[in-house]
Amino acid sequence: KYRQAKAIKGEGIFDQFFEYELQQLNGVVNSVLSSRWTGGMRDGNTEGVFGSLVNFFTVGPLWLIHFHTLYFVLFWIWFMIVWAVFGGAISRIAAVHVARDEKISIRQALRFSIHKFLSFIFAPIIPLLIVLVIGAVVVVGGLVGNIPTIGTPIVGIFFFLALAAGFVMTLVLLGTAGGFNLMYPTIAAEGSDSFDAISRSFSYVYARPWRMLFYTIVALVYGVITYEFVHLFVQLMLSLTHYFVGGGFFVRTDNSMHLWDVVWPLNWSRLSYMPNTAPLNMVEAFGAWCVAFWTYLVIGLVGAYAISVYFSANTIIYYLMRREVDATEMDDVYLEQADEDFGTTPEAPSSATADASSTAGTSSNVSISPMATSAPVASADGSIAPPGSVGGFTGQSTPPPPSTTL
Numbered sequence: 001k002y003r004q005a006k007a008i009k010g011e012g013i014f015d016q017f018f019e020y021e022l023q024q025l026n027g028v029v030n031s032v033l034s035s036r037w038t039g040g041m042r043d044g045n046t047e048g049v050f051g052s053l054v055n056f057f058t059v060g061p062l063w064l065i066h067f068h069t070l071y072f073v074l075f076w077i078w079f080m081i082v083w084a085v086f087g088g089a090i091s092r093i094a095a096v097h098v099a100r101d102e103k104i105s106i107r108q109a110l111r112f113s114i115h116k117f118l119s120f121i122f123a124p125i126i127p128l129l130i131v132l133v134i135g136a137v138v139v140v141g142g143l144v145g146n147i148p149t150i151g152t153p154i155v156g157i158f159f160f161l162a163l164a165a166g167f168v169m170t171l172v173l174l175g176t177a178g179g180f181n182l183m184y185p186t187i188a189a190e191g192s193d194s195f196d197a198i199s200r201s202f203s204y205v206y207a208r209p210w211r212m213l214f215y216t217i218v219a220l221v222y223g224v225i226t227y228e229f230v231h232l233f234v235q236l237m238l239s240l241t242h243y244f245v246g247g248g249f250f251v252r253t254d255n256s257m258h259l260w261d262v263v264w265p266l267n268w269s270r271l272s273y274m275p276n277t278a279p280l281n282m283v284e285a286f287g288a289w290c291v292a293f294w295t296y297l298v299i300g301l302v303g304a305y306a307i308s309v310y311f312s313a314n315t316i317i318y319y320l321m322r323r324e325v326d327a328t329e330m331d332d333v334y335l336e337q338a339d340e341d342f343g344t345t346p347e348a349p350s351s352a353t354a355d356a357s358s359t360a361g362t363s364s365n366v367s368i369s370p371m372a373t374s375a376p377v378a379s380a381d382g383s384i385a386p387p388g389s390v391g392g393f394t395g396q397s398t399p400p401p402p403s404t405t406l
Contacts, residue, residue, distance in 0.1 A: 088113030191334030
């Protein structure tokens with residue numbers, strides 16, 4: 001009855017969008033593990049890594065834009081804010097750790113991402129705005145075609161301008177698609193702005209496209225293997241917890257269902273679940289939601305690991321591409337001038353040390369040693385002194401001057 005009522009109620013917008021996107025990510029993971037990079041259609045589903053990635057970035061978002069435009073705008077704004085703050089912080093931690101082998105705190109990383117908030121926000125948006133502006137200009141040019149008789153010839157004469165605009169838009173879109181992963185690492189490593197992130201990411205992609213693709217594939221394979229390990233670890237952890245905790249439950253609900261299976265309906269093939277509180281009273285339902293809260297904190301670690309791998313791997317790729325294209329060393333990273341971040345300023349000498357240094361300096365003398373010369377030297381009366389004599393004293397050095405206080 002609970003499942004029937006849920007089916008009648010329908011599914012929320014976010015739930016439907018999230019489930020589809022999660023399905024495509026699982027398709028990427030399974031395709032990488034089975035070495036199926038491309039494929040045809042089976043049961044209406046696109047197989048292969050590239051097919052799942054295309055669905056993830058096109059089908060899901062375009063569906064949301066077409067059927068729920070306002071929701072998409074609000075969701076995209078919120079997503080970009082969270083992505084800029086926390087994604088920028090993760091990129092910053094990875095950038096400093098890779099370049100200097102030093103770890104900064106989460107507070108310092110968040111301070112950096114908030115300081116560069118606008119740069120992180122507008123780095124992926126500016127290229128899209130450029131495409132929209134150029135497209136709007138082309139649309140205005142297309143309105144000329146509505147002029148009777150002469151509209152079509154005018155469009156035909158100046159059609160090369162539309163082709164040039166299409167060429168620019170294509171370059172920008174391809175550069176954005178290929179260099180989007182490098183924009184956040186650029187800002188995190190260089191401490192620069194959105195325009196520098198766009199410029200570097202575009203230049204690296206177009207200068208070394210095959211190397212960029214190679215690094216991306218290696219990072220994808222590594223990320224999938226480690227993600228699958230974390231996923232299985234959490235899955236085994238939850239299964240053992242469910243089994244042993246359930247071994248101590250003997251209570252059953254009114255419809256003779258095992259209470260623990262109702263509170264936590266664990267499914268081996270799926271980590272996420274929704275507590276079925278229909279057969280539970282108010283107190284039992286509260287306990288079920290508490291179990292779900294702690295369980296989802298553990299499940300969230302799997303997603304957190306995937307996000308961390310994404311930003312960390314792309315930061316390493318940025319360093320490698322920068323070394324390849326710009327010949328910049330891997331340890332070159334922007335550091336903020338904060339004493340608490342990277343060491344402390346050397347302390348000034350104490351007053352006792354300063355007094356001791358002053359006393360030592362006062363008692364020291366400056367001795368001017370003679371300079372022996374191998375050439376004859378003219379004396380004061382015009383005679384030539386033999387070599388090795390200075391100031392008329394043959395074979396002797398000049399007497400030392402009086403003490404000089406430093």
